[in-house]
Amino acid sequence: MRLGVCYFPEHWPSEEWERDVEAMADAGLEYVRMAEFSWGVLEPERGEFNFEWLDEAIELIGDHGMQVVLCTPTATPPKWLVDERPSIRQEEPDGTVREHGSRRHYCFNSEAYREETTRIVERVTERYANSPHVAGWQTDNEFGCHRTIRCYCDDCADAFRMWLADRYDDVDQLNEAWGNRFWSQQYSSFEEVDPPGPTPAEHHPSRLLAYARFSSDSVVDYNRLHADLIRDANPDWFVTHNFMGRFPTLNAYDVSDDLDLVSWDSYPTGFVQDRFADEASPDQLRAGDPDQVGMDHDLYRSALDRPFWVMEQQPGDVNWPPHCPQPGEGAMRLWAHHAAAHGADAVLYFRWRRCLEGQEQYHAGLRKADGSPDRGYTDATQTSGEFDTLGETDHVDAPVAVVFDYDSLWALDAQPHAPDFDYWALQEAFYRAVRGHGVQVDVVPPTANLSGYEAVVAPALHLVTDSLSERLTDYATAGGELLFGPRTGVKDAENKLRPASQPGPLADLVGATVDQHESLPRRLEAAVRPVDESDVDDDSIIPFRTWAEWLDPDAAETQYEYDMDGPADGRSAVVTNAVGDGHVTYCGVWPESALAETLAADLLDRAGVRRAERLPNGVRIGYRGGHTWVTNFTGDHLRLPGIDAESLVVDDTDRDAIDIGAAGGEIDADAHCVVVGPYGVAVVEGDHVDGLQVAEQ
Numbered sequence: 001m002r003l004g005v006c007y008f009p010e011h012w013p014s015e016e017w018e019r020d021v022e023a024m025a026d027a028g029l030e031y032v033r034m035a036e037f038s039w040g041v042l043e044p045e046r047g048e049f050n051f052e053w054l055d056e057a058i059e060l061i062g063d064h065g066m067q068v069v070l071c072t073p074t075a076t077p078p079k080w081l082v083d084e085r086p087s088i089r090q091e092e093p094d095g096t097v098r099e100h101g102s103r104r105h106y107c108f109n110s111e112a113y114r115e116e117t118t119r120i121v122e123r124v125t126e127r128y129a130n131s132p133h134v135a136g137w138q139t140d141n142e143f144g145c146h147r148t149i150r151c152y153c154d155d156c157a158d159a160f161r162m163w164l165a166d167r168y169d170d171v172d173q174l175n176e177a178w179g180n181r182f183w184s185q186q187y188s189s190f191e192e193v194d195p196p197g198p199t200p201a202e203h204h205p206s207r208l209l210a211y212a213r214f215s216s217d218s219v220v221d222y223n224r225l226h227a228d229l230i231r232d233a234n235p236d237w238f239v240t241h242n243f244m245g246r247f248p249t250l251n252a253y254d255v256s257d258d259l260d261l262v263s264w265d266s267y268p269t270g271f272v273q274d275r276f277a278d279e280a281s282p283d284q285l286r287a288g289d290p291d292q293v294g295m296d297h298d299l300y301r302s303a304l305d306r307p308f309w310v311m312e313q314q315p316g317d318v319n320w321p322p323h324c325p326q327p328g329e330g331a332m333r334l335w336a337h338h339a340a341a342h343g344a345d346a347v348l349y350f351r352w353r354r355c356l357e358g359q360e361q362y363h364a365g366l367r368k369a370d371g372s373p374d375r376g377y378t379d380a381t382q383t384s385g386e387f388d389t390l391g392e393t394d395h396v397d398a399p400v401a402v403v404f405d406y407d408s409l410w411a412l413d414a415q416p417h418a419p420d421f422d423y424w425a426l427q428e429a430f431y432r433a434v435r436g437h438g439v440q441v442d443v444v445p446p447t448a449n450l451s452g453y454e455a456v457v458a459p460a461l462h463l464v465t466d467s468l469s470e471r472l473t474d475y476a477t478a479g480g481e482l483l484f485g486p487r488t489g490v491k492d493a494e495n496k497l498r499p500a501s502q503p504g505p506l507a508d509l510v511g512a513t514v515d516q517h518e519s520l521p522r523r524l525e526a527a528v529r530p531v532d533e534s535d536v537d538d539d540s541i542i543p544f545r546t547w548a549e550w551l552d553p554d555a556a557e558t559q560y561e562y563d564m565d566g567p568a569d570g571r572s573a574v575v576t577n578a579v580g581d582g583h584v585t586y587c588g589v590w591p592e593s594a595l596a597e598t599l600a601a602d603l604l605d606r607a608g609v610r611r612a613e614r615l616p617n618g619v620r621i622g623y624r625g626g627h628t629w630v631t632n633f634t635g636d637h638l639r640l641p642g643i644d645a646e647s648l649v650v651d652d653t654d655r656d657a658i659d660i661g662a663a664g665g666e667i668d669a670d671a672h673c674v675v676v677g678p679y680g681v682a683v684v685e686g687d688h689v690d691g692l693q694v695a696e697q
């Protein structure tokens with residue numbers, strides 16, 4: 001595992017660069033990423049290039065034993081280019097132009113911008129094709145940030161029509177596939193099909209899904225242009241892109257097909273405010289949520305099933321969430337170790353130094369605005385030493401897969417049927433339950449080969465094709481353990497309902513069908529009870545939220561039934577079906593944590609997956625390459641009884657100071673156990689997944 005930093009030499013007098021680079025090397029940093037927003041400095045006017053500053057910075061970094069990751073600088077086309085070629089700009093659905101004056105103001109389908117992209121990328125990659133210090137390239141920066149995956153300009157309209165003509169034999173097939181007789185939405189030619197603009201009522205769900213797919217595909221094509229140009233200049237460079245956290249409009253799996261390395265940008269205390277189902281707790285405001293961040297780690301790691309990087313790691317307080325609390329003491333170290341436990345091979349902090357100018361003056365760096373060390377620099381320095389101690393390590397080998405399907409996300413986003421039905425949040429509910437047992441998880445697309453996993457979880461696999469149904473059936477028949485979540489098997493590939501009852505082609509596999517569904521506001525009591533509890537008491541009444549499907553079991557056996565006012569009472573809510581050597585459980589509700597954790601434990605036990613007893617919220621473990629990481633996202637001290645201090649490789653308390661007695665019970669002065677401090681980390685030799693107990697202070 002390596003550490004690094006994102007650096008903007010162009011923001012500072014060159015006289016300060018050597019001091020900066022020395023301090024980077026002193027902290028044990030090994031990678032420096034640069035130039036993603038530098039087009040205006042590199043080419044202040046068309047054809048006039050100014051590379052000397054970047055040449056010097058690259059040489060300085062290389063001379064101090066570090067490697068450089070450069071970026072194609074297309075996220076911020078300069079004003080002179082926008083004025084010369086205004087058609088490159090994006091447009092809102094109502095035609096409003098997304099102007100120059102911030103960033104990401106270009107359209108992925110603009111032929112003019114693809115020409116300009118080719119020109120600048122060829123120039124910058126050619127410049128450094130033989131540099132010994134450039135290890136690889138990041139394409140652009142965060143495709144789609146600031147809601148820019150979907151554009152509604154004329155270039156996109158033309159490209160969308162061509163995309164449709166490639167996908168459907170003729171417009172009659174499109175009308176049939178979408179079901180356009182409804183509300184007289186037929187088209188007589190592809191040319192008639194527009195991007196979904198402003199309309200009195202909601203859009204046709206098949207057209208929305210098509211535009212979501214087209215928009216994501218447009219970025220795949222644009223990224224491929226960068227990747228091809230980079231490789232033409234030097235095939236030895238790696239090509240990466242820095243994706244975003246919990247980002248719903250770009251299919252990262254598809255983009256990753258053209259990458260050598262996947263990376264993403266992690267800002268834990270921001271994510272629990274602007275993209276989180278619940279209200280963040282005080283601990284989450286200080287350190288984020290380990291499962292929200294962990295799911296992104298596992299999705300991006302699984303995209304190429306290779307090590308991945310965190311290309312931007314929060315370095316301290318940031319500027320863009322609603323509130324910007326200082327992270328807890330040690331949080332910047334915690335985040336780097338948490339990333340390492342999830343398989344990251346490098347973690348680069350964003351940014352080196354708090355910037356004096358522009359939109360991000362309220363964003364910390366590892367150094368303060370005056371250049372002195374900030375809180376993150378201390379954490380980074382400690383962590384790089386600990387990474388050195390840990391040495392080389394293997395990849396994560398996860399026994400469980402969670403199936404994540406962007407098509408299902410986009411289809412449910414078109415018809416959520418409840419204001420709080422959020423596909424990603426439902427995924428997290430199941431993901432969190434598995435991680436809460438200390439089990440590593442891959443987050444994979446529906447096309448993934450599932451045969452190597454002991455257990456598979458597929459929440460809301462909403463669009464199911466016959467071929468996917470066959471693969472899932474083969475998986476269970478061969479002994480796999482499957483857990484489906486609600487709204488699975490509802491739609492065909494074009495976002496139309498199937499004539500057969502849900503779960504459609506999965507009905508035989510599930511051993512039940514769905515009789516009714518309902519979405520429930522929080523003010524309606526929603527609970528299930530296990531059917532095997534003869535003395536059903538209040539303890540076994542388990543709440544759920546938002547969504548309920550009334551199941552009609554056929555071959556499957558009911559595990560839970562509804563226990564609530566209303567017509568669902570007594571109907572089946574969760575069923576399990578024995579299939580060949582495996583089992584399939586279908587959960588027809590959005591489970592709250594108690595139900596999700598029970599279903600996860602049952603799944604893992606049936607699959608024979610080693611697991612910890614349920615870990616405290618905010619405490620997560622990860623096993624990778626011979627070490628078990630214990631990461632504490634809470635402000636409490638944790639005790640790890642049964643862990644011998646001698647097996648500690650990394651801990652955050654002085655071992656001589658470990659005098660907290662055995663977990664639970666009275667503190668026994670003679671007993672010693674490992675203590676993990678607030679927002680702290682312990683890394684222990686060996687695989688302690690099922691032996692680890694965690695006691696809160």
Ligand code: GLA
Pocket residue numbers: 141142265267312318319320350363
């Ligand atoms: C994103 C961008 C960076 C910067 C950070 C701020 O990750 O990639 O350029 O704006 O957010 O946190």
